[in-house]
Amino acid sequence: ETGVTQTPRHLVMGMTNKKSLKCEQHLGHNAMYWYKQSAKKPLELMFVYNFKEQTENNSVPSRFSPECPNSSHLFLHLHTLQPEDSALYLCASSQDGPWQGLWEQYFGPGTRLTVT
Amino acid sequence: GENVEQHPSTLSVQEGDSAVIKCTYSDSASNYFPWYKQELGKRPQLIIDIRSNVGEKKDQRIAVTLNKTAKHFSLHITETQPEDSAVYFCAARGNTGNQFYFGTGTSLTVIP
Numbered sequence: 661e662t663g664v665t666q667t668p669r670h671l672v673m674g675m676t677n678k679k680s681l682k683c684e685q686h687l688g689h690n691a692m693y694w695y696k697q698s699a700k701k702p703l704e705l706m707f708v709y710n711f712k713e714q715t716e717n718n719s720v721p722s723r724f725s726p727e728c729p730n731s732s733h734l735f736l737h738l739h740t741l742q743p744e745d746s747a748l749y750l751c752a753s754s755q756d757g758p759w760q761g762l763w764e765q766y767f768g769p770g771t772r773l774t775v776t
Numbered sequence: 777g778e779n780v781e782q783h784p785s786t787l788s789v790q791e792g793d794s795a796v797i798k799c800t801y802s803d804s805a806s807n808y809f810p811w812y813k814q815e816l817g818k819r820p821q822l823i824i825d826i827r828s829n830v831g832e833k834k835d836q837r838i839a840v841t842l843n844k845t846a847k848h849f850s851l852h853i854t855e856t857q858p859e860d861s862a863v864y865f866c867a868a869r870g871n872t873g874n875q876f877y878f879g880t881g882t883s884l885t886v887i888p
Contacts, residue, residue: 691874702780703820703865703878710874750819756874763808763869765876767819 662686666751666768673741674776681736681771683751691756692734693765694726697748709734710756741775748772778803780868782879789856790887797864797882800848805871809849811840812865814881820865824851856886 664685673679685692694706706720709728723745725737734751751768779802789795799809807828812820826833826840826849833840837856842849853860866879 693874693876700880702880703867703876705876705878708874754874764810764822764825767812767821769819 664751664753664766664768666749666771668771669769670772670774672774672776673738675741675743677741678737678739680738681749681751681773683734683736683768685732685734685751685753685766685768687753687755687766689753689755689766690731691754692728692731693752693754694734694736695750695752695767697750697770703750707736738773741773743775746773746775778806778868778870778875778877780866780877780879782866782882784882785880786883786885788885788887791856791858793856795851795853795856795860795884795886797851797866797884798848799850799866799868799879800846801868801877802847803868803870804844804847806868806877807871808869809840809842810867810869811851812867813862814865815862823864853884856884858886858888860884861886 667682691710693708696704707726723740727735748770750770752765754765782799810825811823813823814820824835824838824840826842837854839852863881863883865881868877
């Protein structure tokens with residue numbers, strides 16, 4: 661499959677569960693991102709990985725734990741979430757670099773998360 | 777950090793008319809400004825982008841203009857079609873790291 665893929669597409673979990681979201685990019689990019697998309701709010705950048713190293717963590721609660729084992733895979737581990745964490749979680753990738761970098765972000769289809 | 781504001785939040789136009797969506801940003805060091813289209817239930821898709829060394833860019837019916845002095849950029853869609861109906865997001869990339877800041881989105885409806 662080409663582009664950016666995410667699994668699962670839908671997830672319902674209780675507040676005491678532990679689950680993981682998976683993202684895979686087939687574009688040869690070196691940067692990957694997790695975003696949270698809630699209704700009526702802008703896309704919120706959660707984490708950025710560049711060459712497998714986390715470069716950004718925008719004050720995200722510790723109940724969200726990212727993992728990037730290589731430049732093609734990105735995970736978001738979830739535990740003891742709250743109902744307000746229900747949202748669409750989008751993964752994206754880009755080819756980072758200086759001015760010549762291809763900064764365009766390509767998004768995955770998202771995981772619709774519902775916390776009950 | 778950067779703050780991106782987007783207006784209007786909703787926009788309805790007649791088919792064939794033009795649509796304009798405006799965004800402002802606060803950090804003069806931001807250097808890249810993409811626009812995304814997100815149809816209902818689908819992922820955001822890049823439709824056009826502009827870098828800070830360019831004032832205008834056009835791709836068929838879509839154009840983006842950037843005014844660095846005023847720190848605002850706009851999306852222009854001409855000859856709108858019903859399939860242009862979607863939510864459009866603007867974004868700004870910070871000059872340090874891979875920080876992208878998004879606007880709150882504009883829901884565009886093109887009335888046939």
